[in-house]
Amino acid sequence: MSDVPESHPRYESLRLRERIIAGVEAGVTSPHGLIAHGRGEAYDYLLGEVSGAWADRAVEATAAYLLRAQRPVLSVNGNAAALVPDELVRLSAATGAPLEVNIFHTSSDREAAIARHLRAHGAGDVLLPDGVAALEGIESNRRFVHPRGILRADVIFVPLEDGDRCQALRRLGREVLTVDLNPLSRTARAATVTIVDNVIRALPALLEQIRQLQQQPPSHWQRIIEAFDNNSVLAQAENRIRSAEEA
Numbered sequence: 001m002s003d004v005p006e007s008h009p010r011y012e013s014l015r016l017r018e019r020i021i022a023g024v025e026a027g028v029t030s031p032h033g034l035i036a037h038g039r040g041e042a043y044d045y046l047l048g049e050v051s052g053a054w055a056d057r058a059v060e061a062t063a064a065y066l067l068r069a070q071r072p073v074l075s076v077n078g079n080a081a082a083l084v085p086d087e088l089v090r091l092s093a094a095t096g097a098p099l100e101v102n103i104f105h106t107s108s109d110r111e112a113a114i115a116r117h118l119r120a121h122g123a124g125d126v127l128l129p130d131g132v133a134a135l136e137g138i139e140s141n142r143r144f145v146h147p148r149g150i151l152r153a154d155v156i157f158v159p160l161e162d163g164d165r166c167q168a169l170r171r172l173g174r175e176v177l178t179v180d181l182n183p184l185s186r187t188a189r190a191a192t193v194t195i196v197d198n199v200i201r202a203l204p205a206l207l208e209q210i211r212q213l214q215q216q217p218p219s220h221w222q223r224i225i226e227a228f229d230n231n232s233v234l235a236q237a238e239n240r241i242r243s244a245e246e247a
């Protein structure tokens with residue numbers, strides 16, 4: 001990283017900032033993504049910048065849903081592409097779920113830049129919205145999808161989602177798996193599974209969990225899904241934040 005020594009106590013956090021800024025400079029991340037990242041940093045700080053038990057359980061459930069899915073899709077926005085491109089490409093290879101670019105802040109240039117960025121990190125085909133296929137019940141740019149991707153997906157993994165599309169997808173009967181450091185967000189509350197953790201830690205944990213669950217039969221995945229309670233993991237994460245407030 002440019003001029004911050006590795007011994008700096010906030011080195012990791014500052015390194016991530018540089019990655020997001022590089023994403024904006026490369027035309028991959030929206031300038032709004034910097035603000036979203038700052039909000040994420042604040043929650044991560046309150047959570048102790050560690051992956052709690054609530055995140056481990058949600059990672060396990062996410063892996064089980066992805067493995068059980070018939071038509072899973074990994075939805076990628078400008079922040080996720082900047083922070084975890086290698087991990088997203090590896091997750092796609094491990095699960096067979098295609099990568100689909102889907103962004104909130106409209107820009108066809110940025111969609112193309114995200115696809116190029118993912119391909120530079122080893123992705124094969126990257127799906128893009130075709131400008132025709134659209135999800136019902138959602139007004140933002142995120143309604144435009146790929147006809148063979150999110151439009152017909154049964155399970156969608158979408159880190160750093162916005163609440164509107166998450167709610168719309170749930171109304172359409174889809175399973176939504178998200179990563180969001182804010183356990184109080186509309187997305188966190190509407191999703192099927194919410195990993196309350198930083199994507200930078202959640203993605204490596206998810207890859208490892210996929211590897212482990214691939215050695216188990218589908219009946220094992222089913223049991224994990226049935227035992228999972230999203231409200232319970234959100235409450236645990238919220239309690240952690242509130243106890244940090246009182247400390």
Ligand code: PTJ
Nearest residue numbers: 032033036037039040077078103104105180181182198199
């Ligand atoms: O590329 P685009 O146009 O799709 O835009 C992407 C952003 C993220 C800018 C857009 O989706 C947006 O505005 O999102 P929100 O509504 O600000 O929500 C972002 C959520 O992600 C917030 O709840 C943040 O706390 C959370 N968040 C931010 N950084 C991280 C994070 N969660 C996990 N890991 C992070 N690194």
